[in-house]
Amino acid sequence: MRFVLIVLSVIIAEISGDIPGCDYFDTVDLSNSTQLADGSYVFKHIKIPKGKTGKYNYQIMFDGTFELIPEHTRGCVCQLMSCVRFCCEPQKTLVKEKRECVGNIPNYNPLVNVTFHNGTEAEIDIVKEFAVQLFGIPCESHFTLDPYTNPNEGWILYENGRLYRKFDGRDFGKQHYCMQPHKSKGGQYRLLPHQCNKPQDNTxxxxxxxxxxxxxxxxxxxxxxxxxxxxxxxxxxxxxxxxxxxxxxxxxxxxxxxxxxxxxxxxxxxxxxxxxxxxxxxxxxxxxxxxxxxxxxxxxxxxxxxxxxxxxxxxxxxxxxxxxxxxxxxxxxxxxxxxxxxxxxxxxxxxxxxxxxxxxxxxxxxxxxxxxxxxxxxxxxxxxxxxxxxxxxxxxxxxxxxxxxxxxxxxxxxxxxxxxxxxxxxxxxxxxxxxxxxxxxxxxxxxxxxxxxxxxxxxxxxxxxxxxxxxxx
Missing domain, CATH: 1.20.1070.10 (Rhodopsin 7-helix transmembrane proteins)
Known part of the structure; x- marks a missing residue:
């Protein structure tokens, strides 16, 4: 079954208008962006050339499988500015054990420590300064890395959108995490990374x-x-x-x-x-x-x-x-x-x-x-x-x-x-x-x-x- 899914994934990628030289997780949905006469798009005041756009009718899940969705246009914005993946709209909260987001958080702290290519760190508003990517909620069973509640769950967010998990020294791309407000210590909402639990094999x-x-x-x-x-x-x-x-x-x-x-x-x-x-x-x-x-x-x-x-x-x-x-x-x-x-x-x-x-x-x-x-x-x-x-x-x-x-x-x-x-x-x-x-x-x-x-x-x-x-x- 796994082999069939991989084959189908390859076929889908070939017949769809994938953007050459651009990873799927470096793209954003341009459905609500303005298209210019020359075929380019404007996203967050950034002009995405026509050659950096393409038609997609699928999304890639955290385990590498493909899920068919309605066709839409995506642009390779992460080659033009820094990007960060959110699980869903930045004002909502992720429901535990469900692929669902609810509510509307009026005020929360959007500041996150970001490590840049030169090794320096800065606390910035990633919702405003980064391109927010929405790939759909990746899974039902997920956990939160919350160092404010548990110091052992420390992490580092890099300028290129990659996440470093401190307790085991692992580095993750945007396929394997997403940011979302989460109620932390003291009842304060903070932007924290969420990751999928591995499917349990009881063999x-x-x-x-x-x-x-x-x-x-x-x-x-x-x-x-x-x-x-x-x-x-x-x-x-x-x-x-x-x-x-x-x-x-x-x-x-x-x-x-x-x-x-x-x-x-x-x-x-x-x-x-x-x-x-x-x-x-x-x-x-x-x-x-x-x-x-x-x-x-x-x-x-x-x-x-x-x-x-x-x-x-x-x-x-x-x-x-x-x-x-x-x-x-x-x-x-x-x-x-x-x-x-x-x-x-x-x-x-x-x-x-x-x-x-x-x-x-x-x-x-x-x-x-x-x-x-x-x-x-x-x-x-x-x-x-x-x-x-x-x-x-x-x-x-x-x-x-x-x-x-x-x-x-x-x-x-x-x-x-x-x-x-x-x-x-x-x-x-x-x-x-x-x-x-x-x-x-x-x-x-x-x-x-x-x-x-x-x-x-x-x-x-x-x-x-x-x-x-x-x-x-």
């Missing part, structure tokens, strides 16, 4: 819900196995519980973030962060335990309590450090250090993953733990490789059986690492990539991440020996 949410169900089944199955009290099974169950809790909390957050009070949102963010860190650490413990067991030829006595203390206390320490740094930076200068502090509750009931701080407090610890896992994995694989037939023949039968079991445990870790570890590693790579190109489609990494629970169930439970052991028990 990832559905996969994650199914994944959580399969993770619960995996946990239940491991409790039914005869050796569920063994250290390896205990650590695996803890890993599965942490992963399930992480998935569940992060999915619940997307649905409830707009209904939580700030205090509840903060507590929710802390619990989610703690669960995620525990998940990474339990995978490390499973790997470390496999490496030690094989290195000690199956004679290792595992101190389960120490392993538990390491995971729970290390995750708590990481959380405490993040909260402390966030609190200190917030109180020193919350705007200046925004992109470097963890940012609990800044944009959601989670940490700030839009700025470089995510590399320090989220993706950074994840990367360190994954690299440690890779190191342990290489050492374990090398230990197995070095074993020769002579050494194996010297083992007692019990030791041989224990060694075989340890190898099986190592294979389980290998599968878990390939499922979760590699996916998390790709998530770090996708984060770094998105820092330089925020428009990249990351579905290729989001879907495998969300489907971890399904794959883990298949590779750890749906095995002949595991199913037989559950059946016999």
């Amino acid at each position: 990832d949410a559905y996969i994650q819900i199914v994944s959580v169900v399969f993770m619960i089944l995996t946990i239940a199955a491991h409790f039914c196995m005869p050796d569920f009290r063994s250290p390896h099974k205990q650590f695996s169950i803890c890993f599965f519980i942490s992963l399930t809790l992480s998935f569940s909390l992060l999915r619940i957050e997307t649905f409830l973030r707009n209904y939580m009070k700030v205090e509840v949102c903060f507590i929710f963010a802390c619990i989610s962060y703690y669960a995620v860190m525990c998940t990474f650490l339990w995978l490390l413990i499973i790997n470390f335990n496999s490496w030690q067991a094989i290195k000690e030829y199956g004679r290792l006595k595992v101190n389960v309590r120490k392993r538990h203390l390491f995971v729970w206390l290390t995750a708590a320490l990481l959380l405490l450090i993040s909260i402390s740094i966030d609190f200190i930076m917030k109180n020193v200068d919350k705007d200046r250090f925004l992109e470097w502090r963890p940012g609990f509750t800044v944009y959601s009931c989670w940490i700030n993953t839009a700025d470089w701080s995510a590399m320090i407090f989220y993706h950074g610890p994840m990367l360190v733990i994954l690299l440690a896992n890779i190191g342990l994995f290489v050492r374990t694989a090398w230990t197995i490789y070095k074993e020769n037939e002579t050494t194996r023949a010297m083992w007692k039968r019990s030791e041989n059986m224990q060694k075989s079991k340890n190898r099986a445990n190592f294979k389980v870790f290998l599968k878990l690492f390939l499922i979760s570890g590699v996916v998390w590693l790709l998530e770090v790579i996708s984060y770094l990539t998105s820092c330089f190109d925020s428009e990249l489609n990351m579905t290729w990494i989001e879907v495998p991440t969300s489907a971890q629970g399904i794959v883990i169930f298949v590779v750890t439970v749906l095995k002949k020996n595991e199913l037989n052991s559950i059946y016999k028990r």
Whole structure:
């Protein structure tokens, strides 16, 4: 369907009188402007030559699709003066969740700080000084960037009509925003940019819900196995519980973030962060335990309590450090250090993953733990490789059986690492990539991440020996 719309858009553009060398969003509707005898038009005391006008029977929406409308004449005025896009007539207000403008605001402050090509700034009346462009209300679901109410929603309007959004460093053309009066802090109407919410794709949410169900089944199955009290099974169950809790909390957050009070949102963010860190650490413990067991030829006595203390206390320490740094930076200068502090509750009931701080407090610890896992994995694989037939023949039968079991445990870790570890590693790579190109489609990494629970169930439970052991028990 999307392909058909693109093809139709190209056909429409070809058969209509588009203005050569002029972007659609650099034009204005000349229906109410005066046409001179030579075919040119006068718009705001600016004469638009005939060669800079054309007939249009469509409008372009924020997502790039075309919408057919009655034919009219447009002029390429933005090549002659500065332009700014409004959602609708400058005296009206935009209705929330509707493509509709209502009312008539008699008095509001039309002054906006504009940054010019030479880097200077000035507060000017953009309604009078700029060409006001009306392309129709772009969408029903939209949001407002209001730095007067929320300092994190700062923006810059440039002389060429482009908008810079501060919190994620993105730059937008007139296709992706429009100005309109909006009631701000203190009940005062101000000219603020409005942007469209991206259409929600629930595919990832559905996969994650199914994944959580399969993770619960995996946990239940491991409790039914005869050796569920063994250290390896205990650590695996803890890993599965942490992963399930992480998935569940992060999915619940997307649905409830707009209904939580700030205090509840903060507590929710802390619990989610703690669960995620525990998940990474339990995978490390499973790997470390496999490496030690094989290195000690199956004679290792595992101190389960120490392993538990390491995971729970290390995750708590990481959380405490993040909260402390966030609190200190917030109180020193919350705007200046925004992109470097963890940012609990800044944009959601989670940490700030839009700025470089995510590399320090989220993706950074994840990367360190994954690299440690890779190191342990290489050492374990090398230990197995070095074993020769002579050494194996010297083992007692019990030791041989224990060694075989340890190898099986190592294979389980290998599968878990390939499922979760590699996916998390790709998530770090996708984060770094998105820092330089925020428009990249990351579905290729989001879907495998969300489907971890399904794959883990298949590779750890749906095995002949595991199913037989559950059946016999």
